[in-house]
Amino acid sequence: MNANCLIVQSGGPTAVINNSVVGLIDEMIFSGFKGKIYGSVGGIKGLIQENFFELNKLNIHERNGLRWTPGAALGTCRYRLSESETIKIVEMLKRYHIHYFFYIGGNGSMKVAHMIYEVANKMGYYLSVIGIPKSIDNDLLETDHSPGYGSAAKFLATSVLDMKMDVASYPHSNKVTIIETMGRHTGWLAAACSLAIHEDDDSQTLIYIPESPFYIDDCIKKITEASKDNLSTFLIVAEGIKDENEQYINRENMEYDVLNRPKLGGISSFLEKTINLRTGIQARSIVPSVWQRSSVLLSSKIDVKEAYIIGKEAWKYAEKEYSGIMIGMDREYNDEGDYQIFFSPRQLLKVAGKEKFVPKEWYDSQKNRMSKEFIHYVKPLIQGEMIIPMRNGLPNYQRVI
Structure with a gap:
């Protein structure tokens, strides 16, 4: 029997969060994945209630439509997961033959992903658990910045x-x-x-x-x-x-x-x-x-691109049998001084429930302004504009649930 996959969106939505879902699905299809790709409807609650949507059913036009659609297309929520519920989740994943588990979210979501990873290990069930970062707050550790x-x-x-x-x-x-x-x-x-x-x-x-x-x-x-x-x-x-x-x-x-x-x-x-x-x-x-x-009309093109690619990278690491990791982003500048991002695995344990703060040296508390170093950091992240398809003068968004 083919191994199946489950994707969960969690926490506050962003303008680009759906790009990570699409990037992940696109890469799985490209690689020849034969199993079912489930999406949890309503975040962690959908997971507990076994409320799934088969993402394989989305055609290429529907997936592309999600790339300029803000909000969490699969639905999301905020929920404090208990240890007993975590055990039930892993038991449910076994019933559905789900061996690939992707959790898109912030530091709280990475904590949940780590809990599921640990319980699956204790139960002796092979589960590739991979966190995909997203946060408008940009407070995730182990990554240069967060998509969104x-x-x-x-x-x-x-x-x-x-x-x-x-x-x-x-x-x-x-x-x-x-x-x-x-x-x-x-x-x-x-x-x-x-x-x-x-x-x-x-x-x-x-x-x-x-x-x-x-x-x-x-x-x-x-x-x-x-x-x-x-x-x-x-x-x-x-x-x-x-x-x-x-x-x-x-x-x-x-x-x-x-x-x-x-x-x-x-x-x-x-x-x-x-x-x-x-x-x-x-x-x-x-x-x-x-x-x-939620304003996709003012979204950053580089942000859209990175959110999509990080989804693709998540599947590449899953294929290599990585588990208990989050995909992190590393910044480099080439010889011409151009901004570049590379992706690498980070341990969920180092991210889960922790926060990244604005460096004190980047803030002038006397003048209440940011430093040149901060400006240098943030400028590349806002570059480029998205062209949003319109219908009757308004954005033509794509819904899933």
């Missing part, structure tokens, strides 16, 4: 640039615009907005990331000084910024999700009220929310 980040970075930087052009339409404006980005513990997304800062800006831009304490008095002082010079201010704040005591800035009435993590968001509206109250300067808050991870 480049597109979210491009969207946010473009959005800030657009807003700056709008504010510049009103000479001598001293208003404050607060943009709240995602980023629970890391500031990679907020940092990307530094791409929209130029020397000839007629406004000041202040970036605040969770890796550095947020001082409200210093922030208000800088806003007030800019206002006196008839300069507007852009505050870029990651949702997870904290004060010098490691306390969330907007910690009052905080709720928690199914993983017992604080439900963040709302820091921009908190700052808006505080600035208005303490300075009298007009402030407004803008929350891109899920838009920053």
